[in-house]
Amino acid sequence: MKFIDEYQNSELAKGLAREIANHSTKPIRLMEFCGGHTHAIMRYGIRQLVPRTIEMRSGPGCPVCVTATSDLDKAIALAQLPGIIITTFGDMIRVPGSYSTLQQAKAEGADVRVVYSTLDALEIAKANPKRSVVFIGIGFETTAPTIAASITKAYQETVENFYVLSLLKLTPPVMRALLNLGEVKLDGIIGPGHVSVIIGSSPYEFIPKNHNIAFAISGFEALDILLCIDKLVRQIESGHPKVEIAYSRGVRPEGNAKALELMNEAFEVDDANWRGIGVVSQSGLKINEKYRRFDAEKAFAALLRFSPSDEPASESKGCRCGDILRGVATPLECKLFGGLCTAEHPVGPCMVSSEGACAAYCQYESPRDSENFGGRI
Amino acid sequence: MSDAILLAHGSGGRLSHELVKAKLLPFLANPMLNRLDDSAIFEANGRLSFTTDSYVVNPIFFPGGDIGKLAVCGTVNDLSMSGSKPAYLSLSLIIEEGFSLGELDLILQSVKASAEEAEVIIITGDTKVVNRGQADKLFINTSGIGIIPDGVDISGANARAGDKVILSGTVGDHGIAVMTQREGLKFSVPVESDCTPLNKLVAQMLQVSTKIHCLRDPTRGGLATTLNEFAQQSNVGIIVEEDRIPIAEGVRAACELLGFDPVYVANEGKLVAIVEPDDADRILATMKENPYGRNAAIIGRITNDYAGKLIMKTKLGSSRIVDMLTGELLPRIC
Amino acid sequence: MCLAIPVRVVSIEGDEAEAEIGGVKRRVSIVLTPEVRVGDYVLLHTGYAIGVVDEAEAEETLKLLEEIARLSEVHR
Numbered sequence: 040m041k042f043i044d045e046y047q048n049s050e051l052a053k054g055l056a057r058e059i060a061n062h063s064t065k066p067i068r069l070m071e072f073c074g075g076h077t078h079a080i081m082r083y084g085i086r087q088l089v090p091r092t093i094e095m096r097s098g099p100g101c102p103v104c105v106t107a108t109s110d111l112d113k114a115i116a117l118a119q120l121p122g123i124i125i126t127t128f129g130d131m132i133r134v135p136g137s138y139s140t141l142q143q144a145k146a147e148g149a150d151v152r153v154v155y156s157t158l159d160a161l162e163i164a165k166a167n168p169k170r171s172v173v174f175i176g177i178g179f180e181t182t183a184p185t186i187a188a189s190i191t192k193a194y195q196e197t198v199e200n201f202y203v204l205s206l207l208k209l210t211p212p213v214m215r216a217l218l219n220l221g222e223v224k225l226d227g228i229i230g231p232g233h234v235s236v237i238i239g240s241s242p243y244e245f246i247p248k249n250h251n252i253a254f255a256i257s258g259f260e261a262l263d264i265l266l267c268i269d270k271l272v273r274q275i276e277s278g279h280p281k282v283e284i285a286y287s288r289g290v291r292p293e294g295n296a297k298a299l300e301l302m303n304e305a306f307e308v309d310d311a312n313w314r315g316i317g318v319v320s321q322s323g324l325k326i327n328e329k330y331r332r333f334d335a336e337k338a339f340a341a342l343l344r345f346s347p348s349d350e351p352a353s354e355s356k357g358c359r360c361g362d363i364l365r366g367v368a369t370p371l372e373c374k375l376f377g378g379l380c381t382a383e384h385p386v387g388p389c390m391v392s393s394e395g396a397c398a399a400y401c402q403y404e405s406p407r408d409s410e411n412f413g414g415r416i
Numbered sequence: 417m418s419d420a421i422l423l424a425h426g427s428g429g430r431l432s433h434e435l436v437k438a439k440l441l442p443f444l445a446n447p448m449l450n451r452l453d454d455s456a457i458f459e460a461n462g463r464l465s466f467t468t469d470s471y472v473v474n475p476i477f478f479p480g481g482d483i484g485k486l487a488v489c490g491t492v493n494d495l496s497m498s499g500s501k502p503a504y505l506s507l508s509l510i511i512e513e514g515f516s517l518g519e520l521d522l523i524l525q526s527v528k529a530s531a532e533e534a535e536v537i538i539i540t541g542d543t544k545v546v547n548r549g550q551a552d553k554l555f556i557n558t559s560g561i562g563i564i565p566d567g568v569d570i571s572g573a574n575a576r577a578g579d580k581v582i583l584s585g586t587v588g589d590h591g592i593a594v595m596t597q598r599e600g601l602k603f604s605v606p607v608e609s610d611c612t613p614l615n616k617l618v619a620q621m622l623q624v625s626t627k628i629h630c631l632r633d634p635t636r637g638g639l640a641t642t643l644n645e646f647a648q649q650s651n652v653g654i655i656v657e658e659d660r661i662p663i664a665e666g667v668r669a670a671c672e673l674l675g676f677d678p679v680y681v682a683n684e685g686k687l688v689a690i691v692e693p694d695d696a697d698r699i700l701a702t703m704k705e706n707p708y709g710r711n712a713a714i715i716g717r718i719t720n721d722y723a724g725k726l727i728m729k730t731k732l733g734s735s736r737i738v739d740m741l742t743g744e745l746l747p748r749i750c
Numbered sequence: 751m752c753l754a755i756p757v758r759v760v761s762i763e764g765d766e767a768e769a770e771i772g773g774v775k776r777r778v779s780i781v782l783t784p785e786v787r788v789g790d791y792v793l794l795h796t797g798y799a800i801g802v803v804d805e806a807e808a809e810e811t812l813k814l815l816e817e818i819a820r821l822s823e824v825h826r
Contacts, residue, residue, distance in 0.1 A: 040669060040772050042756035042791060042803055045812055052732045054819025061822055074750045075752020082677075084734020100752075101750060126600070128796070129675075129746030154600035155674065155747050156797025158779060163600070181752065182749060185798040188781050233754045236793060236801040259752065261732055262815055269818070288808035289754075289793055295801055298782045382742035394750045394752070401739065606773035669772025672755050673794070749796055750752050 042288065046260030055265035056088045063272045066092040068224060070366050072214065073231035074101030074394025075259055081399040083261040089268060096223065097396035099213055099316065099364040100231055102177045102206075103130045104388040104395045107312035110206050111136035114175050116343050117204065117335060118149040124167060125151045126160035127175040134391045135355075141175075157189035164193070164201040173202045173335045181233040183207045183324055184298035187305035190326065190333050202335035205326055208311050210234050211242040212322035218250050223366045227253035227271035229264070232286045237302075239294030240282050247280035258286035305330050314388065315361025360387035363396050370400040377401065421515040426545025435543060439517070443524040444507070444531075448539040456539035458504065460563060465500040467491060468559040476523070476553055479593045480608030483556055484526035486684060489613045490635070491560040492534045496615040497631045497687065499570045499622055500562025502534060507541040508557040513548045523554065534613035536560070568622065574629035575650035579718040580696040582689045584617065584703055585610070585711040587639050588667040591681035591745070596670060601747060603673065607666040612685035617706045624702045627692035634688055637741040640679040642688055643726045644740045653722030659731040660715040675748035679728075680741045690718060754795040756803050759788055769794060 164172035253274035257267030311323025359373035380386040389395035634642035703709030792799035
């Protein structure tokens with residue numbers, strides 16, 4: 040498969056691994072922001088290919104993991120309203136809210152359908168004119184333009200029964216908030232590749248400028264991630280952090296203007312509630328005035344058992360998803376990990392989502408073996 | 417007869433008898449079934465194997481097969497995995513009121529063709545009809561009886577350090593063929609279900625070697641789940657070289673698009689064999705001569721380390737532990 | 751956020767295109783990449799093309815990686 044296979048070449052990977060080892064003289068800590076990177080790093084065993092002095096932490100870039108419990112509760116409450124069809128990406132189905140999951144709601148009779156695309160959700164709306172179809176809009180800037188496009192399409196084609204529950208979140212604001220919290224010392228950040236296809240590279244300038252942290256945008260194949268780490272190591276060793284694009288076949292410095300235009304057309308920026316972090320100002324997207332009639336939260340507010348501005352529901356006792364999402368702890372440091380909280384019986388979202396740090400650790404490393412395991416077999 | 421199944425077809429009365437005579441017997445007729453007694457009677461010597469499975473696949477027609485073919489092959493394969501020669505099947509249908517008789521014909525046609533290929537006979541059966549909405553079109557249960565030749569001892573607990581792991585062909589075909597037909601996930605894929613009866617392949621393998629320790633067909637949960645089962649049952653570690661696993665290009669592409677790991681995707685015409693190292697090459701060569709084993713490959717080995725675990729070695733030289741599938745395979749955006 | 755796969759544009763009709771990878775085909779929306787042409791590769795995310803793959807840059811990156819592989823051997 041073109042533009043995938045070439046970036047999995049093992050000879051080139053070995054070359055990059057050697058290069059990184061040659062240039063890395065001191066212990067450093069990197070954070071991969073994006074859940075897709077967490078997944079890829081585990082899948083390709085990147086930690087085993089780079090020196091052990093390079094520590095890697097996961098950040099809050101998993102849209103499922105950072106969806107506030109109260110927002111999840113809203114989605115589930117919507118699912119339980121009569122006549123509603125919930126359409127959602129597969130990622131959301133098993134995530135626990137305060138009292139249930141979408142999967143559980145489905146088992147209890149709610150009409151919950153997994154879709155690959157918002158286009159599929161629109162088709163379902165058109166095919167079921169007597170019912171209301173609500174799309175659960177999770178995602179970051181990669182997904183936001185696609186959801187905006189579905190709203191503008193529904194507007195143009197006067198699809199009356201299509202609604203979106205916008206839980207979209209923005210990347211640079213949460214990075215800012217996290218770095219301002221100063222809880223974890225970072226030397227470099229592996230930047231989200233597909234978010235950057237949309238927003239370009241300039242929104243990240245504050246990271247090297249204000250925080251002296253190295254930054255490079257990475258793709259998702261093994262060679263992409265290794266190349267990104269190589270660039271970060273060089274930046275750190277030279278003492279000159281900057282914003283670099285290590286995924287030049289996908290990311291342009293100016294981003295995707297058309298996508299940004301569509302986002303502006305349908306959305307406005309608002310404060311958003313991040314699970315594990317709390318409210319971060321100007322970090323989410325809400326449907327704007329012009330397209331308000333597609334906003335599920337407004338349309339069904341009267342029917343939901345609680346108002347849209349509820350207090351966040353409580354986190355399960357002992358669950359350290361919040362700490363893990365902020366890079367303050369690794370899954371191994373959570374007392375529930377592997378015991379009360381497993382992939383089969385997850386307590387928090389980090390275990391449910393396939394990009395959640397905990398799920399990745401569980402799938403790809405065992406708590407007992409991870410000390411010994413990192414080596415060659 | 418009407419075009420669709422009515423509740424009366426399942427009530428045991430005249431319409432039920434008509435259904436059996438006009439619809440079922442023409443496809444399934446054989447001396448034992450034709451008697452239409454309450455139970456079939458047969459004689460058997462030696463050790464017998466017995467298995468049952470229910471089939472609820474959605475959609476019921478998919479590229480490369482249908483629920484009828486699946487129902488026969490699935491049970492034939494379960495029997496084959498203990499080294500048995502499959503002999504007899506039962507066939508139970510639970511049909512939703514309103515189901516098309518034309519579609520029933522097609523499915524029975526598949527049942528007949530698959531049974532003939534596998535050389536098994538259906539000697540007893542049952543038909544029930546439920547109200548509209550109480551079954552998703554058609555559910556099928558098949559139970560099967562097989563005869564185990566002397567000296568054959570195959571079990572998931574028999575794997576030993578040093579054994580080799582052989583996979584009979586490409587993984588993920590069935591799961592992708594079925595999933596991409598579902599609403600909300602429609603892709604046009606050059607992939608068909610691999611649904612096939614494997615009994616002859618197994619018979620050929622047993623003829624060239626008495627050193628086959630384990631056999632299993634990796635159905636739901638995929639290759640990874642089956643290997644984990646072996647690892648736990650035998651309390652051994654299994655190390656697989658990721659790039660030795662045969663995967664069809666279309667399956668790989670669909671998995672990338674939907675965010676699936678091919679080792680978790682269902683198969684319906686593949687087997688995993690764990691065999692003593694001395695016989696591995698010979699068994700592999702024999703498998704490759706069978707059309708259902710043409711892409712067979714040795715993909716890994718058994719070790720005493722990492723007991724109970726499946727380890728995947730990437731071609732980059734790194735490794736990871738691969739657990740059983742948890743929950744359902746769902747497409748992801750992240 | 752992250753799962754976007756490079757697919758080849760086979761044909762275009764208005765704001766939709768037929769895209770292909772490894773023989774798998776799907777209709778995709780190109781409203782976010784109106785400049786795309788037949789034969790281009792686009793990054794496909796949830797049924798939308800979110801960006802056009804820069805093939806020249808892809809080539810450059812591979813050359814760079816080959817260079818790195820060569821040089822790092824020498825330095826060992």
